[in-house]
Amino acid sequence: MSLHLQRELERLKKHLLSLCAVVEDHVHKAVRSLLDRDPRLADEVERGDDDVDRREIEVEEDCLKILALYQPVAIDLRTIVAVMKINNDLERIGDLAVNISRKAAAFIAEPAAEIPIDLELMWEKAQGMLRDSVNSLIDMKVELAKDVCRRDAEVDRMKHDNRKAIEDLICNNPALVRPLMRILAVSRNLERIADCATNIAEDVIYIVEGKIVRHHEE
């Protein structure tokens, strides 16, 4: 009985990790599409979102099956509960990647405008958080997960600074309002990705320690 459950859990983890990989790839492509002015990448993300949705359903079905057939307890129960939430977060990140790719496609289609904020740096931070949250999940590393949670404030601050900078630019150059609003939206989406990475890290802490750390400032 336990061996069956172990096998099911391994399978679930594999499905979740391949969803992680796809989603990471989508965010990467969406951002690169904007920074490199490459509309093909944006298009790939848009078309790939169905795959993300399908994988999300697959992971959820795996979870429901394990709950129904094995009534897991302790670490196994915490894993399933956390995987269901992480699954939602990953799907959400997939959607945010689509948002970014659409803003990128629109931005590229318009007359070339400069990107006035350091989106590359912001992306690096958010991507690092996403990668580390997934790594903390793979290796069940609480310290790494806690580090991800701490880094969220930095990305929040960047979003805030970006908004102020873009507001000022719009005041001074009203003609650029459309492209600037798109860039602002990308900044906001990257910040949301960092938030989702934080959620994932919090769920990893829950799996390992059994403590719900959401809504608690350190």
Add this chain to the structure above:
Amino acid sequence: MISTATPLSTTPGIHTRNLNLWYGSFQALKEVALDIKPGIVTALIGPSGCGKTTLLRCFNRINERYGNVRTTGEIAVLGKNIYDADVSLSELRKAVGMVFQRPNPLPISIRENVLFGVRVHVKRGAYGRGELDAMVESALRDVQLWDDVKDKLKKNALHLSLEQQQKLCIARLLPLKPRVILMDEPCSALDAEGIERIELLLQELRKRFTILIVTHNMAQARRAADECIYMLLGRIVEHDATMKIFHNPREKETEMYVTGRYG
């Protein structure tokens, strides 16, 4: 003697310290220290041979019936040391009732099964017929058996179903007003419906007694117990609320056992 009249209080239902037990040279219990709360159901869980049943049997001293058993340490039931000179075995077993794996009604009538303890412990003639009738009805109602058997109280108890027999075995403890009920895998001989009804009965009875149940069935411990004690190789590994044991146990060994990776 152990009072059967004191109200349930904050005194632990069962308290042990440094409890050790040997069968010959084999040590079956090691430094057991427990405070089992009154008014709830506590489950003893752990792999076969870990000492659950041995521990349960300490609390009404029936281990002593077997030769070459040696026990050291403290055991108090409702605040009273059960090894004190003024505690008689008969008084102890009135206060601490026991239900066994296999229902063991006596091959006499249902009514006489319920009254058996009273006949043994109370002088003949102490109760009138009306009082005895009331005792029988009340005990059988408490175990939800009255409606099934009220018209056949004189029938031999061995004709009842296993579930009904097990309920009868619980009912026959009640006229003696026990404070603690020990159950050694009370559902292992029953089918799924019987198990469910005995578990429901436990929920009804628990407020009035300290109930300690040995079970191999993890699902039963989750459903029926308020607290669980995990034992391994004669030691207490963890004692906590059932929710804690099955959601986030403190000890790795407990986690390995409840998730089925060990035992």
